[in-house]
Amino acid sequence: MDIEKILGVSFESGKHGIKGExxxxxxxxxxxxxxxxxxxxxxxxxxxxxxxxxxxxxxxxEVHPAKSGGNLDEVFSKLKWMRxxxxxxxxxxxxxxxxxxxxxxxxxxxNIQYTPRDPKVRALSSAKIKxxxxxxxxxxxxxxxxxxxxxxx
Amino acid sequence: MSIKKISVNNLxxxxxxxxxxxxxxLFMGPQATGKxxxxxxxxxxxxxxxxxxxxxxxxxxxxxxxxxxxxxxxENMNKVWNKNTQFTYTEHNKSAQNQFSIxxxxxxxQIRISKDTGRSICFYIPAQRVLIYDPDGWVxxxxxxPFSYPFVIKExxxxxxxxxxxxxxxxxxxxRNLKGEIKDLIDKNLFRGARLKKERIAxxxxxxxxxxxxxxxxxxxxxxxxxxxEFIPLMLGLYYLLPAARSEKLKDVDYVIIEExxxxxxxxxxxxxxxxxxxxxxxxxxxxxxxxxxxxVEIVWAVKNLLKxxxxxxxxxxxxxxxxxxxxxxxxxxxxxxxxxxKSFNVYFFNPEDGGINIDDIxxxxxxxxxxxxxxxxSAASAxxxxxxxxx
Numbered sequence: 001m002d003i004e005k006i007l008g009v010s011f012e013s014g015k016h017g018i019k020g021e022x023x024x025x026x027x028x029x030x031x032x033x034x035x036x037x038x039x040x041x042x043x044x045x046x047x048x049x050x051x052x053x054x055x056x057x058x059x060x061x062e063v064h065p066a067k068s069g070g071n072l073d074e075v076f077s078k079l080k081w082m083r084x085x086x087x088x089x090x091x092x093x094x095x096x097x098x099x100x101x102x103x104x105x106x107x108x109x110x111n112i113q114y115t116p117r118d119p120k121v122r123a124l125s126s127a128k129i130k131x132x133x134x135x136x137x138x139x140x141x142x143x144x145x146x147x148x149x150x151x152x153x
Numbered sequence: 154m155s156i157k158k159i160s161v162n163n164l165x166x167x168x169x170x171x172x173x174x175x176x177x178x179l180f181m182g183p184q185a186t187g188k189x190x191x192x193x194x195x196x197x198x199x200x201x202x203x204x205x206x207x208x209x210x211x212x213x214x215x216x217x218x219x220x221x222x223x224x225x226x227x228e229n230m231n232k233v234w235n236k237n238t239q240f241t242y243t244e245h246n247k248s249a250q251n252q253f254s255i256x257x258x259x260x261x262x263q264i265r266i267s268k269d270t271g272r273s274i275c276f277y278i279p280a281q282r283v284l285i286y287d288p289d290g291w292v293x294x295x296x297x298x299p300f301s302y303p304f305v306i307k308e309x310x311x312x313x314x315x316x317x318x319x320x321x322x323x324x325x326x327x328x329r330n331l332k333g334e335i336k337d338l339i340d341k342n343l344f345r346g347a348r349l350k351k352e353r354i355a356x357x358x359x360x361x362x363x364x365x366x367x368x369x370x371x372x373x374x375x376x377x378x379x380x381x382x383e384f385i386p387l388m389l390g391l392y393y394l395l396p397a398a399r400s401e402k403l404k405d406v407d408y409v410i411i412e413e414x415x416x417x418x419x420x421x422x423x424x425x426x427x428x429x430x431x432x433x434x435x436x437x438x439x440x441x442x443x444x445x446x447x448x449x450v451e452i453v454w455a456v457k458n459l460l461k462x463x464x465x466x467x468x469x470x471x472x473x474x475x476x477x478x479x480x481x482x483x484x485x486x487x488x489x490x491x492x493x494x495x496k497s498f499n500v501y502f503f504n505p506e507d508g509g510i511n512i513d514d515i516x517x518x519x520x521x522x523x524x525x526x527x528x529x530x531x532s533a534a535s536a537x538x539x540x541x542x543x544x545x
Binding site for chain 2: 119122
């Protein structure tokens with residue numbers, strides 16, 4: 001099933017759904033993009049910034065600072081929000097079968113002191129999120145997994 | 154009798170809990186929360202006829218519940234049972250829940266004793282395993298301990314003593330019971346080229362020594378590192394379970410219980426031991442481990458996660474955990490059997506909240522779920538440290 005039909009929204013072609021200042025951080029064959037935050041945030045929600053279509057997969061991208069432990073908490077909360085949102089989605093059964101990744105792109109460098117044993121760091125690893133986060137991503141070089149596998153749902 | 158599930162109420166410090174045993178089961182929780190008491194009762198449930206016969210043959214009086222419990226659990230440990238204690242179990246391939254009590258199943262019943270009475274299907278490697286050495290560095294027999302000591306340490310010591318007494322196939326380490334890759338990891342992380350040997354003292358008595366292949370001679374057990382002293386009884390237990398002959402496992406033994414597997418060990422050595430644990434699991438043993446080690450749980454969490462991947466990815470990930478090459482036949486064999494035979498990994502937290510100890514099922518180890526993310530309190534300390542560093 002087509003992702004636009006599953007979610008009931010229209011994507012923009014290429015990188016047009018991505019804010020201008022973020023486009024250079026996201027490379028590779030991007031067929032379509034959606035400003036996911038603008039589309040689904042009803043005010044107090046916590047979604048990831050973008051959803052892309054790339055190489056028959058649908059990676060989520062969050063452009064977020066990585067300057068303090070607080071930023072780690074924020075991205076962790078966003079990941080939890082995304083999982084809840086997907087589980088509650090009316091087309092959950094189709095959605096969970098789609099191939100995806102969650103990508104955290106930092107703004108202005110990485111500077112979080114952490115111990116790897118922190119459960120939040122483990123949660124990111126479990127969801128196959130690269131941590132420490134990176135400055136740019138090449139979507140053509142990513143290995144994709146089903147959302148079911150990534151989010152343990 | 155082989156038990157798959159138990160349910161307890163008011164046993165020692167445990168208020169209530171239900172445990173279903175997987176192919177590998179972890180017990181976690183702070184000290185004195187009843188993990189060891191429950192493990193000893195699990196063995197009792199499986200092996201009570203054998204235990205009864207064994208204790209009788211060693212001169213124990215077993216007429217009352219208190220006598221039996223003290224004989225089995227140790228002095229004054231009879232108090233873990235009280236009038237509100239309830240213990241039920243379900244056997245493999247059966248659905249009925251059965252009540253178990255010391256009186257109705259053991260002391261109030263006439264257990265007929267013959268030479269075939271009872272088999273031991275639980276091999277128990279106790280936390281106090283460092284006590285097995287006698288002052289000369291040999292291994293004590295059952296009678297070498299005071300009456301007041303728990304059965305499980307005395308039985309383990311006796312079985313290991315018998316094993317090393319009758320073993321006449323060269324050094325005790327390295328030995329071919331362990332697959333080459335496991336042996337190499339253990340050598341690299343624990344023995345560093347030393348060999349474990351039996352040595353005659355003054356032509357009279359055997360003792361265990363490490364031979365460093367140096368001119369200084371052999372090293373008696375009092376001079377071994379703490380990790381080596383703790384690890385060698387565990388390794389001898391693994392030898393006992395991994396016959397070098399063709400058979401995959403000991404026919405009678407279904408369950409292997411290891412208390413505090415990590416004692417005295419560096420994380421690299423823990424990784425080596427966990428490799429051997431997965432070898433036990435793929436051979437068909439069901440293994441139960443109590444642990445305070447985040448590293449043990451991390452390995453189980455990683456394997457549980459990787460098991461969801463395609464076979465090729467699982468083999469690669471599994472191999473990397475143990476610093477092995479995924480094209481290696483042994484690694485492939487162990488990983489394939491774990492995945493194809495759908496081995497199950499269950500984790501229980503002895504939770505000291507709410508004024509008593511409740512046993513929580515945290516098998517998912519789901520890091521996005523608040524109930525399981527703390528891994529039975531094991532991660533909480535790290536999260537707290539991160540939080541402090543992030544705030545100041």
